[in-house]
Amino acid sequence: MFHRRASAARPMLAAYGRGYTSDSSRTVAYTKDKYPGIERSTALNQLSSEDITFFKSILPPTSVITDEDDLSSYNVDWMRKYRGQSSVVLLPKTTEQVAKALAYCNERRLGVVPQGGNTGLVGGGVPVFDEVVISTQHMNGIRSFDAASGTITCDAGCILEVLDNYLAERGYMMPLDLGAKGSCHIGGNVATNAGGLRLLRYGSLHGTVLGLETVLPDGTVLDNMSTLRKDNTGYDLKQLFIGSEGTLGIITGVSMLTPKRAKSTNVALVGLESFEKVQETFHMAKDMLSEILSAFEFWDHKAAGLVRAHHGVGHKDPLTSQYPFYVLVETQGSDSEHDMAKLNGFLEKLLESSIVDDGVVAQDDTQIKSLWSLRELIPEACSKAGAVYKYDVSIPVPKLYTLVEDMRERLAAVGLLGQQVEEVIGYGHVGDGNLHLNITATSYDSKVTQAIEPYVYEWTAKHAGSISAEHGLGLMKAEKIGYSKSPSMIHLMRQIKQLIDPHGIMNPYKYFPSTHQHQHQ
Numbered sequence: 001m002f003h004r005r006a007s008a009a010r011p012m013l014a015a016y017g018r019g020y021t022s023d024s025s026r027t028v029a030y031t032k033d034k035y036p037g038i039e040r041s042t043a044l045n046q047l048s049s050e051d052i053t054f055f056k057s058i059l060p061p062t063s064v065i066t067d068e069d070d071l072s073s074y075n076v077d078w079m080r081k082y083r084g085q086s087s088v089v090l091l092p093k094t095t096e097q098v099a100k101a102l103a104y105c106n107e108r109r110l111g112v113v114p115q116g117g118n119t120g121l122v123g124g125g126v127p128v129f130d131e132v133v134i135s136t137q138h139m140n141g142i143r144s145f146d147a148a149s150g151t152i153t154c155d156a157g158c159i160l161e162v163l164d165n166y167l168a169e170r171g172y173m174m175p176l177d178l179g180a181k182g183s184c185h186i187g188g189n190v191a192t193n194a195g196g197l198r199l200l201r202y203g204s205l206h207g208t209v210l211g212l213e214t215v216l217p218d219g220t221v222l223d224n225m226s227t228l229r230k231d232n233t234g235y236d237l238k239q240l241f242i243g244s245e246g247t248l249g250i251i252t253g254v255s256m257l258t259p260k261r262a263k264s265t266n267v268a269l270v271g272l273e274s275f276e277k278v279q280e281t282f283h284m285a286k287d288m289l290s291e292i293l294s295a296f297e298f299w300d301h302k303a304a305g306l307v308r309a310h311h312g313v314g315h316k317d318p319l320t321s322q323y324p325f326y327v328l329v330e331t332q333g334s335d336s337e338h339d340m341a342k343l344n345g346f347l348e349k350l351l352e353s354s355i356v357d358d359g360v361v362a363q364d365d366t367q368i369k370s371l372w373s374l375r376e377l378i379p380e381a382c383s384k385a386g387a388v389y390k391y392d393v394s395i396p397v398p399k400l401y402t403l404v405e406d407m408r409e410r411l412a413a414v415g416l417l418g419q420q421v422e423e424v425i426g427y428g429h430v431g432d433g434n435l436h437l438n439i440t441a442t443s444y445d446s447k448v449t450q451a452i453e454p455y456v457y458e459w460t461a462k463h464a465g466s467i468s469a470e471h472g473l474g475l476m477k478a479e480k481i482g483y484s485k486s487p488s489m490i491h492l493m494r495q496i497k498q499l500i501d502p503h504g505i506m507n508p509y510k511y512f513p514s515t516h517q518h519q520h521q
Protein backbone atom coordinates (compact mmCIF):
# COMPACT_ATOMS: atom_id res chain seq x y z
CA MET A 1 0.00 0.00 0.00
CA PHE A 2 1.01 3.63 -0.33
CA HIS A 3 1.98 5.41 2.79
CA ARG A 4 3.25 8.73 3.96
CA ARG A 5 6.93 8.72 4.73
CA ALA A 6 7.55 8.44 8.44
CA SER A 7 11.04 9.78 8.98
CA ALA A 8 11.61 13.03 7.19
CA ALA A 9 15.09 14.03 8.22
CA ARG A 10 17.71 12.56 5.94
CA PRO A 11 21.19 13.80 5.05
CA MET A 12 21.25 15.85 1.87
CA LEU A 13 23.43 14.88 -1.05
CA ALA A 14 26.96 15.90 -0.26
CA ALA A 15 28.81 18.16 -2.64
CA TYR A 16 31.44 16.26 -4.58
CA GLY A 17 35.04 17.30 -4.09
CA ARG A 18 37.42 18.09 -6.94
CA GLY A 19 38.22 14.79 -8.60
CA TYR A 20 37.89 12.71 -5.45
CA THR A 21 35.55 10.05 -4.27
CA SER A 22 35.40 9.81 -0.52
CA ASP A 23 38.22 7.26 -0.54
CA SER A 24 40.92 9.63 -1.69
CA SER A 25 43.64 7.51 -0.07
CA ARG A 26 43.44 4.89 -2.83
CA THR A 27 46.55 5.14 -5.02
CA VAL A 28 45.86 5.69 -8.66
CA ALA A 29 48.15 4.22 -11.30
CA TYR A 30 49.25 6.46 -14.16
CA THR A 31 47.00 6.15 -17.20
CA LYS A 32 50.04 5.61 -19.43
CA ASP A 33 50.88 2.49 -17.40
CA LYS A 34 47.30 1.21 -17.47
CA TYR A 35 47.13 1.66 -21.24
CA PRO A 36 50.47 0.12 -22.19
CA GLY A 37 49.81 0.60 -25.91
CA ILE A 38 49.22 4.33 -25.67
CA GLU A 39 52.08 6.50 -26.90
CA ARG A 40 52.81 10.14 -26.31
CA SER A 41 52.31 12.09 -29.53
CA THR A 42 55.63 13.02 -31.11
CA ALA A 43 53.90 16.02 -32.73
CA LEU A 44 53.49 17.62 -29.29
CA ASN A 45 56.31 19.39 -27.47
CA GLN A 46 57.36 19.07 -23.82
CA LEU A 47 56.62 21.96 -21.50
CA SER A 48 59.65 24.21 -20.81
CA SER A 49 60.42 26.79 -18.14
CA GLU A 50 59.98 29.50 -20.82
CA ASP A 51 56.39 28.29 -21.27
CA ILE A 52 55.71 28.75 -17.56
CA THR A 53 57.26 32.22 -17.74
CA PHE A 54 54.93 33.07 -20.62
CA PHE A 55 51.83 31.79 -18.78
CA LYS A 56 52.84 33.89 -15.76
CA SER A 57 53.09 36.93 -18.02
CA ILE A 58 49.47 36.65 -19.19
CA LEU A 59 47.81 35.35 -16.00
CA PRO A 60 47.89 36.40 -12.35
CA PRO A 61 50.43 34.36 -10.30
CA THR A 62 47.62 32.46 -8.50
CA SER A 63 46.28 31.31 -11.88
CA VAL A 64 49.36 29.26 -12.81
CA ILE A 65 49.57 26.13 -10.66
CA THR A 66 52.84 24.20 -10.69
CA ASP A 67 53.05 22.90 -7.14
CA GLU A 68 52.91 19.08 -7.18
CA ASP A 69 50.41 18.74 -4.32
CA ASP A 70 48.10 21.33 -5.85
CA LEU A 71 48.30 19.63 -9.25
CA SER A 72 47.14 16.21 -8.09
CA SER A 73 43.39 16.88 -8.00
CA TYR A 74 43.54 18.13 -11.62
CA ASN A 75 45.50 15.07 -12.74
CA VAL A 76 43.18 12.45 -11.19
CA ASP A 77 39.57 11.92 -12.26
CA TRP A 78 36.43 11.56 -10.07
CA MET A 79 36.52 7.74 -10.18
CA ARG A 80 40.22 7.70 -9.32
CA LYS A 81 40.70 5.54 -12.39
CA TYR A 82 42.74 7.85 -14.63
CA ARG A 83 45.86 9.77 -13.69
CA GLY A 84 47.80 12.16 -15.88
CA GLN A 85 51.16 13.83 -15.37
CA SER A 86 50.51 17.46 -16.12
CA SER A 87 52.92 19.86 -14.47
CA VAL A 88 50.91 23.02 -15.08
CA VAL A 89 47.28 24.01 -14.61
CA LEU A 90 46.05 27.38 -15.86
CA LEU A 91 43.06 29.10 -14.24
CA PRO A 92 42.15 31.97 -16.57
CA LYS A 93 39.48 34.43 -15.48
CA THR A 94 38.57 35.93 -18.84
CA THR A 95 37.92 34.76 -22.39
CA GLU A 96 40.82 36.94 -23.52
CA GLN A 97 43.19 35.09 -21.19
CA VAL A 98 41.93 31.73 -22.54
CA ALA A 99 42.51 32.99 -26.08
CA LYS A 100 46.09 34.09 -25.32
CA ALA A 101 46.91 30.83 -23.56
CA LEU A 102 45.45 28.66 -26.32
CA ALA A 103 47.07 30.60 -29.15
CA TYR A 104 50.41 30.18 -27.38
CA CYS A 105 49.91 26.42 -26.86
CA ASN A 106 48.95 26.08 -30.51
CA GLU A 107 52.04 27.93 -31.67
CA ARG A 108 54.25 25.88 -29.32
CA ARG A 109 52.44 22.58 -30.08
CA LEU A 110 51.60 21.91 -26.46
CA GLY A 111 48.73 19.50 -25.77
CA VAL A 112 45.80 21.04 -23.87
CA VAL A 113 43.08 19.47 -21.72
CA PRO A 114 40.07 21.69 -20.95
CA GLN A 115 38.69 20.94 -17.50
CA GLY A 116 35.50 22.00 -15.72
CA GLY A 117 34.40 20.41 -12.45
CA ASN A 118 36.32 17.16 -13.18
CA THR A 119 33.25 15.00 -12.64
CA GLY A 120 33.43 13.33 -16.06
CA LEU A 121 33.20 9.53 -16.06
CA VAL A 122 35.20 8.55 -19.16
CA GLY A 123 38.66 9.97 -18.44
CA GLY A 124 38.16 12.91 -20.83
CA GLY A 125 38.83 15.78 -18.44
CA VAL A 126 42.25 14.75 -17.13
CA PRO A 127 45.54 14.59 -19.01
CA VAL A 128 47.10 11.34 -20.20
CA PHE A 129 50.70 12.57 -20.30
CA ASP A 130 51.98 16.11 -19.68
CA GLU A 131 49.25 18.15 -21.38
CA VAL A 132 48.53 21.67 -20.08
CA VAL A 133 45.26 21.71 -18.12
CA ILE A 134 43.13 24.81 -18.70
CA SER A 135 40.44 24.90 -16.04
CA THR A 136 37.32 27.10 -16.07
CA GLN A 137 37.26 27.18 -12.25
CA HIS A 138 37.84 30.95 -12.10
CA MET A 139 35.36 31.78 -14.87
CA ASN A 140 32.22 31.82 -12.82
CA GLY A 141 30.31 35.02 -13.48
CA ILE A 142 26.65 35.25 -14.45
CA ARG A 143 26.57 37.71 -17.35
CA SER A 144 22.85 38.40 -17.72
CA PHE A 145 19.37 37.04 -17.10
CA ASP A 146 16.21 38.04 -18.92
CA ALA A 147 13.20 37.40 -16.68
CA ALA A 148 10.76 37.74 -19.58
CA SER A 149 12.22 35.03 -21.81
CA GLY A 150 14.09 33.02 -19.16
CA THR A 151 17.41 33.24 -21.01
CA ILE A 152 20.57 33.20 -18.95
CA THR A 153 24.09 33.95 -20.17
CA CYS A 154 27.08 33.03 -18.04
CA ASP A 155 30.73 32.05 -17.94
CA ALA A 156 31.48 28.40 -18.63
CA GLY A 157 32.86 27.77 -15.15
CA CYS A 158 29.59 28.44 -13.32
CA ILE A 159 28.66 25.46 -11.16
CA LEU A 160 25.35 23.92 -12.24
CA GLU A 161 23.82 24.08 -8.76
CA VAL A 162 24.87 27.72 -8.30
CA LEU A 163 23.09 28.59 -11.54
CA ASP A 164 20.00 26.70 -10.43
CA ASN A 165 19.95 28.49 -7.06
CA TYR A 166 20.34 31.86 -8.82
CA LEU A 167 17.40 31.02 -11.09
CA ALA A 168 15.30 29.70 -8.19
CA GLU A 169 15.30 33.20 -6.68
CA ARG A 170 13.88 34.47 -9.97
CA GLY A 171 11.23 31.79 -10.46
CA TYR A 172 13.18 29.78 -13.06
CA MET A 173 15.27 26.60 -13.07
CA MET A 174 18.09 25.00 -15.02
CA PRO A 175 16.67 22.53 -17.56
CA LEU A 176 19.25 19.92 -16.58
CA ASP A 177 19.96 18.32 -13.24
CA LEU A 178 22.46 15.67 -12.24
CA GLY A 179 23.96 14.08 -9.16
CA ALA A 180 27.22 16.00 -9.73
CA LYS A 181 25.43 19.39 -9.78
CA GLY A 182 27.41 20.67 -6.78
CA SER A 183 30.72 20.36 -8.68
CA CYS A 184 30.18 20.18 -12.45
CA HIS A 185 30.48 23.33 -14.57
CA ILE A 186 27.96 24.37 -17.19
CA GLY A 187 30.81 24.42 -19.76
CA GLY A 188 31.62 20.81 -18.85
CA ASN A 189 27.93 19.92 -19.12
CA VAL A 190 27.78 21.41 -22.62
CA ALA A 191 31.11 19.85 -23.64
CA THR A 192 29.78 16.39 -22.63
CA ASN A 193 26.19 17.07 -23.74
CA ALA A 194 25.15 15.87 -20.27
CA GLY A 195 21.69 14.29 -20.05
CA GLY A 196 20.75 13.85 -16.42
CA LEU A 197 17.64 13.30 -14.43
CA ARG A 198 15.06 15.46 -16.25
CA LEU A 199 15.96 15.17 -19.92
CA LEU A 200 12.67 13.30 -20.34
CA ARG A 201 10.81 16.53 -19.61
CA TYR A 202 13.10 19.45 -20.50
CA GLY A 203 15.01 17.95 -23.44
CA SER A 204 18.68 17.78 -24.39
CA LEU A 205 21.26 20.59 -24.38
CA HIS A 206 21.11 20.50 -28.18
CA GLY A 207 17.74 22.20 -27.74
CA THR A 208 18.18 24.34 -24.61
CA VAL A 209 21.60 25.87 -25.39
CA LEU A 210 20.88 29.00 -27.43
CA GLY A 211 24.42 30.22 -27.92
CA LEU A 212 28.06 29.60 -27.06
CA GLU A 213 31.24 31.60 -26.85
CA THR A 214 34.14 29.35 -27.81
CA VAL A 215 37.86 29.84 -28.15
CA LEU A 216 39.41 27.92 -31.02
CA PRO A 217 42.93 26.47 -30.73
CA ASP A 218 44.46 29.38 -32.68
CA GLY A 219 42.97 31.85 -30.20
CA THR A 220 40.02 32.95 -32.37
CA VAL A 221 36.99 33.79 -30.21
CA LEU A 222 33.83 32.45 -31.84
CA ASP A 223 31.22 34.74 -30.33
CA ASN A 224 27.81 33.18 -30.80
CA MET A 225 26.19 34.10 -27.47
CA SER A 226 22.80 34.33 -29.10
CA THR A 227 19.69 34.49 -26.96
CA LEU A 228 17.41 33.93 -29.93
CA ARG A 229 15.16 30.90 -30.05
CA LYS A 230 15.01 30.97 -33.81
CA ASP A 231 17.92 31.74 -36.12
CA ASN A 232 18.19 30.05 -39.50
CA THR A 233 21.26 31.81 -40.84
CA GLY A 234 23.91 29.34 -41.85
CA TYR A 235 25.25 26.21 -40.21
CA ASP A 236 24.39 25.99 -36.52
CA LEU A 237 28.05 25.85 -35.45
CA LYS A 238 27.36 25.75 -31.71
CA GLN A 239 25.91 22.24 -32.14
CA LEU A 240 29.40 21.01 -33.09
CA PHE A 241 30.75 22.04 -29.71
CA ILE A 242 27.90 20.46 -27.72
CA GLY A 243 29.30 17.02 -26.93
CA SER A 244 32.74 17.75 -28.47
CA GLU A 245 34.46 16.90 -25.14
CA GLY A 246 37.16 19.53 -25.41
CA THR A 247 38.49 18.30 -28.77
CA LEU A 248 37.67 21.42 -30.81
CA GLY A 249 38.21 24.37 -28.48
CA ILE A 250 37.33 25.77 -25.08
CA ILE A 251 33.77 26.85 -24.32
CA THR A 252 34.02 30.10 -22.33
CA GLY A 253 30.41 31.32 -22.32
CA VAL A 254 26.99 29.70 -22.44
CA SER A 255 23.57 31.12 -23.23
CA MET A 256 20.60 28.96 -22.27
CA LEU A 257 16.85 28.88 -22.32
CA THR A 258 15.57 28.06 -18.84
CA PRO A 259 12.05 26.89 -17.96
CA LYS A 260 9.81 28.40 -15.29
CA ARG A 261 10.39 26.72 -11.94
CA ALA A 262 7.54 24.34 -11.22
CA LYS A 263 5.22 25.58 -8.47
CA SER A 264 4.49 22.04 -7.42
CA THR A 265 6.85 19.07 -7.34
CA ASN A 266 5.77 15.61 -6.17
CA VAL A 267 7.84 12.47 -5.86
CA ALA A 268 6.80 8.85 -5.35
CA LEU A 269 8.92 5.74 -4.90
CA VAL A 270 7.56 2.30 -5.74
CA GLY A 271 8.93 -1.23 -5.36
CA LEU A 272 8.45 -3.74 -8.18
CA GLU A 273 8.95 -7.44 -8.74
CA SER A 274 10.31 -7.40 -12.32
CA PHE A 275 11.67 -5.16 -15.06
CA GLU A 276 8.50 -5.94 -17.06
CA LYS A 277 6.59 -4.17 -14.29
CA VAL A 278 9.01 -1.24 -14.47
CA GLN A 279 8.07 -0.91 -18.13
CA GLU A 280 4.34 -1.19 -17.43
CA THR A 281 4.73 1.54 -14.81
CA PHE A 282 6.52 3.71 -17.36
CA HIS A 283 3.80 3.29 -19.97
CA MET A 284 1.14 4.10 -17.40
CA ALA A 285 3.11 7.15 -16.19
CA LYS A 286 3.32 8.53 -19.73
CA ASP A 287 -0.35 7.85 -20.18
CA MET A 288 -1.71 9.20 -16.91
CA LEU A 289 0.83 11.86 -15.90
CA SER A 290 1.75 12.99 -19.44
CA GLU A 291 2.46 16.75 -19.30
CA ILE A 292 3.48 16.81 -15.60
CA LEU A 293 5.85 13.81 -15.69
CA SER A 294 9.37 15.21 -15.09
CA ALA A 295 11.50 12.18 -14.19
CA PHE A 296 11.28 8.40 -14.32
CA GLU A 297 14.32 6.70 -12.81
CA PHE A 298 14.88 3.04 -11.97
CA TRP A 299 17.44 1.04 -10.01
CA ASP A 300 17.82 -2.57 -8.97
CA HIS A 301 18.19 -4.16 -5.53
CA LYS A 302 21.99 -4.32 -5.91
CA ALA A 303 22.12 -0.53 -6.27
CA ALA A 304 19.76 -0.07 -3.31
CA GLY A 305 21.92 -2.43 -1.24
CA LEU A 306 25.10 -0.45 -1.99
CA VAL A 307 23.47 2.87 -1.02
CA ARG A 308 22.26 1.29 2.24
CA ALA A 309 25.70 -0.17 2.93
CA HIS A 310 27.69 2.96 2.17
CA HIS A 311 25.40 5.75 3.25
CA GLY A 312 24.29 4.23 6.50
CA VAL A 313 21.15 3.84 8.46
CA GLY A 314 19.63 7.05 7.07
CA HIS A 315 19.33 5.37 3.70
CA LYS A 316 17.38 2.30 4.75
CA ASP A 317 14.74 1.23 2.32
CA PRO A 318 11.71 3.50 2.97
CA LEU A 319 9.32 0.78 1.73
CA THR A 320 7.93 -1.93 4.01
CA SER A 321 10.08 -4.60 2.40
CA GLN A 322 12.83 -4.89 -0.21
CA TYR A 323 12.13 -5.32 -3.91
CA PRO A 324 14.09 -6.45 -6.98
CA PHE A 325 13.44 -3.04 -8.63
CA TYR A 326 12.64 0.50 -7.57
CA VAL A 327 11.17 3.36 -9.58
CA LEU A 328 11.20 7.04 -8.66
CA VAL A 329 8.51 9.07 -10.40
CA GLU A 330 8.56 12.85 -10.23
CA THR A 331 5.91 15.29 -11.40
CA GLN A 332 6.33 19.02 -11.88
CA GLY A 333 3.42 21.31 -12.57
CA SER A 334 1.72 24.52 -11.60
CA ASP A 335 -1.20 23.36 -9.45
CA SER A 336 -0.29 21.22 -6.45
CA GLU A 337 -3.84 19.92 -5.81
CA HIS A 338 -4.33 18.95 -9.43
CA ASP A 339 -0.85 17.39 -9.67
CA MET A 340 -1.23 15.42 -6.41
CA ALA A 341 -4.66 14.18 -7.54
CA LYS A 342 -3.13 12.98 -10.82
CA LEU A 343 -0.22 11.28 -9.04
CA ASN A 344 -2.57 9.58 -6.54
CA GLY A 345 -4.81 8.39 -9.39
CA PHE A 346 -1.76 6.94 -11.13
CA LEU A 347 -0.53 5.21 -7.96
CA GLU A 348 -3.98 3.76 -7.23
CA LYS A 349 -4.17 2.37 -10.76
CA LEU A 350 -0.74 0.76 -10.28
CA LEU A 351 -2.00 -0.92 -7.11
CA GLU A 352 -5.33 -2.01 -8.62
CA SER A 353 -3.53 -3.49 -11.63
CA SER A 354 -1.13 -5.32 -9.27
CA ILE A 355 1.83 -3.69 -11.01
CA VAL A 356 3.22 -2.51 -7.68
CA ASP A 357 2.57 -3.70 -4.13
CA ASP A 358 4.14 -0.92 -2.16
CA GLY A 359 5.14 2.71 -2.46
CA VAL A 360 5.65 6.02 -0.69
CA VAL A 361 4.80 9.58 -1.60
CA ALA A 362 6.97 12.40 -0.27
CA GLN A 363 5.02 14.82 1.89
CA ASP A 364 7.38 17.79 1.88
CA ASP A 365 10.63 19.10 0.38
CA THR A 366 12.82 17.24 2.86
CA GLN A 367 11.17 13.96 1.95
CA ILE A 368 11.49 14.77 -1.76
CA LYS A 369 15.24 15.29 -1.29
CA SER A 370 15.46 12.16 0.77
CA LEU A 371 13.77 9.99 -1.88
CA TRP A 372 15.93 11.55 -4.61
CA SER A 373 19.07 10.86 -2.56
CA LEU A 374 18.34 7.10 -2.78
CA ARG A 375 18.84 7.47 -6.52
CA GLU A 376 21.48 10.18 -6.65
CA LEU A 377 23.82 8.45 -4.21
CA ILE A 378 24.13 5.32 -6.37
CA PRO A 379 27.19 6.50 -8.38
CA GLU A 380 29.05 7.41 -5.19
CA ALA A 381 28.08 4.13 -3.50
CA CYS A 382 29.38 2.18 -6.53
CA SER A 383 32.62 4.15 -6.49
CA LYS A 384 33.48 2.91 -2.98
CA ALA A 385 34.58 -0.47 -4.37
CA GLY A 386 38.24 -1.07 -5.23
CA ALA A 387 37.26 -0.45 -8.86
CA VAL A 388 34.09 0.34 -10.76
CA TYR A 389 33.63 -0.38 -14.45
CA LYS A 390 30.99 2.05 -15.69
CA TYR A 391 29.02 1.64 -18.90
CA ASP A 392 26.45 4.14 -20.04
CA VAL A 393 24.41 2.81 -22.92
CA SER A 394 21.29 3.63 -24.88
CA ILE A 395 19.19 0.54 -25.52
CA PRO A 396 15.53 0.18 -26.54
CA VAL A 397 13.59 0.10 -23.23
CA PRO A 398 12.28 -3.51 -23.53
CA LYS A 399 15.88 -4.80 -23.62
CA LEU A 400 17.32 -2.32 -21.12
CA TYR A 401 17.79 -4.69 -18.19
CA THR A 402 18.63 -7.79 -20.27
CA LEU A 403 22.19 -6.49 -20.60
CA VAL A 404 22.60 -6.50 -16.80
CA GLU A 405 21.29 -10.08 -16.58
CA ASP A 406 23.43 -11.28 -19.49
CA MET A 407 26.52 -9.64 -18.00
CA ARG A 408 25.88 -11.29 -14.62
CA GLU A 409 25.55 -14.67 -16.31
CA ARG A 410 28.69 -14.12 -18.34
CA LEU A 411 30.84 -13.04 -15.38
CA ALA A 412 29.55 -15.99 -13.33
CA ALA A 413 30.27 -18.41 -16.17
CA VAL A 414 33.91 -17.29 -16.38
CA GLY A 415 34.25 -17.60 -12.60
CA LEU A 416 34.75 -13.90 -11.87
CA LEU A 417 31.44 -13.01 -10.17
CA GLY A 418 31.81 -13.38 -6.43
CA GLN A 419 35.61 -13.40 -6.83
CA GLN A 420 37.30 -10.35 -8.38
CA VAL A 421 33.93 -9.03 -9.52
CA GLU A 422 31.73 -8.05 -6.59
CA GLU A 423 28.44 -6.82 -8.04
CA VAL A 424 26.76 -6.20 -11.40
CA ILE A 425 24.41 -3.24 -10.92
CA GLY A 426 21.76 -1.67 -13.12
CA TYR A 427 20.12 1.76 -12.83
CA GLY A 428 19.31 4.68 -15.03
CA HIS A 429 17.00 6.93 -16.92
CA VAL A 430 14.25 4.61 -18.21
CA GLY A 431 12.47 7.58 -19.74
CA ASP A 432 15.45 8.13 -22.05
CA GLY A 433 16.24 4.46 -22.75
CA ASN A 434 19.54 4.96 -20.89
CA LEU A 435 20.99 2.16 -18.76
CA HIS A 436 23.90 2.63 -16.36
CA LEU A 437 25.61 -0.74 -16.03
CA ASN A 438 28.16 -0.66 -13.21
CA ILE A 439 30.43 -3.56 -12.35
CA THR A 440 32.25 -3.29 -9.04
CA ALA A 441 35.49 -5.19 -8.55
CA THR A 442 38.33 -5.51 -6.09
CA SER A 443 40.71 -3.69 -8.48
CA TYR A 444 41.13 -2.65 -12.12
CA ASP A 445 42.44 -5.73 -13.85
CA SER A 446 42.85 -6.66 -17.51
CA LYS A 447 41.24 -10.10 -16.90
CA VAL A 448 38.05 -8.38 -15.73
CA THR A 449 38.16 -5.85 -18.58
CA GLN A 450 38.56 -8.60 -21.14
CA ALA A 451 35.57 -10.48 -19.73
CA ILE A 452 33.42 -7.33 -20.06
CA GLU A 453 34.78 -5.79 -23.26
CA PRO A 454 34.21 -5.94 -26.18
CA TYR A 455 31.18 -8.07 -25.16
CA VAL A 456 29.31 -5.06 -23.71
CA TYR A 457 29.87 -2.99 -26.85
CA GLU A 458 29.00 -5.84 -29.21
CA TRP A 459 25.83 -6.55 -27.23
CA THR A 460 24.83 -2.88 -27.41
CA ALA A 461 25.52 -2.57 -31.14
CA LYS A 462 23.59 -5.82 -31.81
CA HIS A 463 20.57 -4.36 -30.03
CA ALA A 464 20.69 -1.11 -32.04
CA GLY A 465 21.94 0.89 -29.08
CA SER A 466 24.65 3.50 -28.51
CA ILE A 467 27.78 2.79 -26.46
CA SER A 468 27.43 6.20 -24.85
CA ALA A 469 24.06 7.68 -24.01
CA GLU A 470 25.40 10.65 -22.04
CA HIS A 471 28.89 10.31 -20.55
CA GLY A 472 30.72 10.53 -23.88
CA LEU A 473 33.80 8.83 -25.31
CA GLY A 474 36.73 10.46 -23.50
CA LEU A 475 39.73 8.17 -23.27
CA MET A 476 37.72 5.15 -22.19
CA LYS A 477 35.74 4.75 -25.41
CA ALA A 478 37.92 6.54 -27.97
CA GLU A 479 38.75 3.23 -29.63
CA LYS A 480 35.12 2.09 -29.55
CA ILE A 481 33.30 4.84 -31.47
CA GLY A 482 33.01 2.43 -34.43
CA TYR A 483 30.38 0.42 -32.53
CA SER A 484 28.03 3.40 -32.80
CA LYS A 485 29.18 5.44 -35.79
CA SER A 486 29.89 4.40 -39.38
CA PRO A 487 33.35 4.76 -41.01
CA SER A 488 32.11 7.60 -43.22
CA MET A 489 30.80 9.51 -40.20
CA ILE A 490 34.08 9.02 -38.33
CA HIS A 491 35.97 10.17 -41.41
CA LEU A 492 33.95 13.39 -41.62
CA MET A 493 34.43 13.97 -37.88
CA ARG A 494 38.20 13.61 -38.33
CA GLN A 495 38.11 16.15 -41.19
CA ILE A 496 36.24 18.63 -38.97
CA LYS A 497 38.79 18.07 -36.19
CA GLN A 498 41.66 18.59 -38.67
CA LEU A 499 40.10 21.83 -39.93
CA ILE A 500 39.59 23.36 -36.49
CA ASP A 501 42.57 21.84 -34.66
CA PRO A 502 45.17 21.11 -37.38
CA HIS A 503 48.00 20.52 -34.88
CA GLY A 504 45.93 18.17 -32.71
CA ILE A 505 46.58 20.07 -29.47
CA MET A 506 43.01 19.83 -28.10
CA ASN A 507 42.44 16.93 -25.73
CA PRO A 508 44.81 14.53 -27.48
CA TYR A 509 44.35 10.71 -27.21
CA LYS A 510 40.60 11.15 -26.57
CA TYR A 511 37.42 10.80 -28.64
CA PHE A 512 38.99 9.44 -31.88
CA PRO A 513 40.51 6.00 -32.37
CA SER A 514 44.29 6.09 -32.49
CA THR A 515 46.03 4.60 -35.46
CA HIS A 516 46.93 1.59 -33.30
CA GLN A 517 44.54 -0.03 -30.80
CA HIS A 518 45.37 -0.02 -27.10
CA GLN A 519 43.75 -2.21 -24.47
CA HIS A 520 43.22 -0.93 -20.97
CA GLN A 521 42.33 -2.28 -17.58
Ligand code: FAD
Pocket residue numbers: 016078113114115116117118119120121124125126136156177178179180183184185186187188189190191192193194195196197245246247249250251252379380470471474507
Ligand atom coordinates in the same frame (compact mmCIF):
# COMPACT_ATOMS: atom_id res chain seq x y z
P1 FAD B 1 34.81 17.71 -16.71
O1 FAD B 1 34.73 16.40 -16.08
O2 FAD B 1 35.79 18.66 -16.16
O3 FAD B 1 35.11 17.53 -18.28
C1 FAD B 1 34.35 16.64 -19.05
C2 FAD B 1 34.76 16.76 -20.53
O4 FAD B 1 34.41 18.04 -21.04
C3 FAD B 1 36.25 16.62 -20.76
O5 FAD B 1 36.46 16.00 -22.00
C4 FAD B 1 36.75 18.05 -20.81
O6 FAD B 1 37.93 18.19 -21.55
C5 FAD B 1 35.57 18.77 -21.44
N1 FAD B 1 35.38 20.15 -20.98
C6 FAD B 1 35.09 20.56 -19.72
N2 FAD B 1 34.92 21.89 -19.70
C7 FAD B 1 35.08 22.32 -20.97
C8 FAD B 1 35.00 23.59 -21.60
N3 FAD B 1 34.72 24.70 -20.92
N4 FAD B 1 35.22 23.65 -22.93
C9 FAD B 1 35.50 22.56 -23.66
N5 FAD B 1 35.58 21.33 -23.11
C10 FAD B 1 35.37 21.21 -21.79
N6 FAD B 1 26.43 12.90 -16.79
C11 FAD B 1 25.22 12.89 -17.38
O7 FAD B 1 25.15 13.11 -18.58
N7 FAD B 1 24.06 12.64 -16.65
C12 FAD B 1 24.08 12.40 -15.33
O8 FAD B 1 23.05 12.16 -14.72
C13 FAD B 1 25.34 12.44 -14.67
N8 FAD B 1 25.42 12.26 -13.34
C14 FAD B 1 26.62 12.25 -12.73
C15 FAD B 1 26.67 12.01 -11.36
C16 FAD B 1 27.88 11.96 -10.71
C17 FAD B 1 27.93 11.72 -9.24
C18 FAD B 1 29.09 12.18 -11.44
C19 FAD B 1 30.42 12.16 -10.76
C20 FAD B 1 29.05 12.41 -12.80
C21 FAD B 1 27.83 12.44 -13.47
N9 FAD B 1 27.75 12.66 -14.86
C22 FAD B 1 26.51 12.67 -15.46
C23 FAD B 1 28.97 12.75 -15.71
C24 FAD B 1 29.56 14.10 -16.15
O9 FAD B 1 29.61 14.11 -17.58
C25 FAD B 1 28.86 15.30 -15.75
O10 FAD B 1 29.04 15.31 -14.35
C26 FAD B 1 29.30 16.68 -16.31
O11 FAD B 1 28.65 17.00 -17.51
C27 FAD B 1 30.77 16.94 -16.46
O12 FAD B 1 31.01 18.31 -16.22
P2 FAD B 1 32.39 18.81 -15.61
O13 FAD B 1 32.33 20.28 -15.51
O14 FAD B 1 32.72 18.08 -14.38
O15 FAD B 1 33.36 18.40 -16.79
Ligand code: MLT
Pocket residue numbers: 179196376378379390392428436
Ligand atom coordinates in the same frame (compact mmCIF):
# COMPACT_ATOMS: atom_id res chain seq x y z
C1 MLT C 1 23.68 8.94 -13.14
O1 MLT C 1 22.68 8.88 -13.84
O2 MLT C 1 23.65 8.73 -11.93
C2 MLT C 1 24.96 9.36 -13.79
O3 MLT C 1 24.94 9.35 -15.14
C3 MLT C 1 26.21 8.87 -13.15
C4 MLT C 1 26.45 7.41 -13.26
O4 MLT C 1 26.11 6.79 -14.24
O5 MLT C 1 27.04 6.82 -12.36
Ligand code: ZN
Pocket residue numbers: 196428429436470
Ligand atom coordinates in the same frame (compact mmCIF):
# COMPACT_ATOMS: atom_id res chain seq x y z
ZN1 ZN D 1 22.93 9.20 -15.92
